[in-house]
Amino acid sequence: MDKPTALIVEDDRDIVALFRHVLDVAGYQTEIVLDGKDAMDRLGVMRPNIVLLDLQLPRMSGVEILKRMRDDERLKRVPVVVITAYAPYADSLPVEPDLLLLKPVDINQLSSLVQRLQATQGSLDEPPHDIVTGLYTQSFFSVRMTFSLERIKQSAFRRFGVLFADVSKLDDLKAHLDEDEMRSFLRKLADQFRVTLRPTDTMAWSPERSIFLTLIEDIPTPEAPLKIAGRLRDSMKRFLEHNDHGIGLKANVGVLLCDSEYANIQGILSDLELARKQLRSGLYTNPSIFDREMLDEHRK
Numbered sequence: 356m357d358k359p360t361a362l363i364v365e366d367d368r369d370i371v372a373l374f375r376h377v378l379d380v381a382g383y384q385t386e387i388v389l390d391g392k393d394a395m396d397r398l399g400v401m402r403p404n405i406v407l408l409d410l411q412l413p414r415m416s417g418v419e420i421l422k423r424m425r426d427d428e429r430l431k432r433v434p435v436v437v438i439t440a441y442a443p444y445a446d447s448l449p450v451e452p453d454l455l456l457l458k459p460v461d462i463n464q465l466s467s468l469v470q471r472l473q474a475t476q477g478s479l480d481e482p483p484h485d486i487v488t489g490l491y492t493q494s495f496f497s498v499r500m501t502f503s504l505e506r507i508k509q510s511a512f513r514r515f516g517v518l519f520a521d522v523s524k525l526d527d528l529k530a531h532l533d534e535d536e537m538r539s540f541l542r543k544l545a546d547q548f549r550v551t552l553r554p555t556d557t558m559a560w561s562p563e564r565s566i567f568l569t570l571i572e573d574i575p576t577p578e579a580p581l582k583i584a585g586r587l588r589d590s591m592k593r594f595l596e597h598n599d600h601g602i603g604l605k606a607n608v609g610v611l612l613c614d615s616e617y618a619n620i621q622g623i624l625s626d627l628e629l630a631r632k633q634l635r636s637g638l639y640t641n642p643s644i645f646d647r648e649m650l651d652e653h654r655k
Contacts, residue, residue: 359404391415488545496559516571584642
């Protein structure tokens with residue numbers, strides 16, 4: 356299997372040496388560019404698995420590189436870790452990177468991030484969208500969760516949420532419909548999910564788990580994601596009432612609040628399954644908010 360590639364765009368050779376060591380140990384094939392214009396030229400002919408990008412570069416700024424990458428259909432999904440010594444400058448970026456690291460960079464933190472990304476490698480070369488629903492795939496969603504988790508580990512006071520929508524008795528419906536009818540049903544159900552949320556949200560469908568997912572990055576209060584979940588439940592309920600086929604389909608909607616105590620996204624996915632089971636059991640109202648501590652009492 357070919358090694359994943361990392362492009363390091365940084366003009367400080369000492370920092371470059373540290374970054375290269377971390378990425379080499381993690382199994383990446385690294386390429387180093389010291390100049391912004393040269394970096395953009397390289398990105399014109401390659402698509403790395405990750406880019407470490409300094410903002411202050413000769414000839415072309417890191418900000419301009421980030422903007423061009425996000426506007427390029429081929430490069431827009433490449434994870435970009437921005438590195439800068441100027442926090443105020445970073446706060447005013449016109450385009451949000453996947454992750455922001457402030458100099459001096461904590462090498463342990465960078466190493467931890469790289470290790471987390473190993474579990475999601477390969478997703479960049481896979482189709483980002485599910486062919487049935489048009490939403491993102493579980494694989495792509497895992498990459499976005501990895502970066503969301505790393506962000507909150509930089510600030511223990513922050514949290515993000517994973518909203519999930521689980522439709523009970525879908526297996527019974529599959530037995531009732533033929534393949535084309537089932538695909539049509541899922542596409543229309545995904546539309547209810549999509550129109551209720553913001554177009555910029557990372558929305559995914561996991562056929563393995565038969566569950567809809569989306570990231571909620573900013574959570575000012577727990578009430579905010581609960582309102583979103585309530586709107587989604589009502590939208591999906593109206594659709595299911597008219598497309599029930601006499602089976603008794605029901606949309607169970609919840610939000611898992613994720614804090615920095617999660618070691619990795621596998622822990623989050625495990626808790627999502629536990630929250631779904633609790634919601635299906637009827638022990639909690641629909642929709643409900645869950646968190647790690649709340650679910651502790653249900654672990655065996």
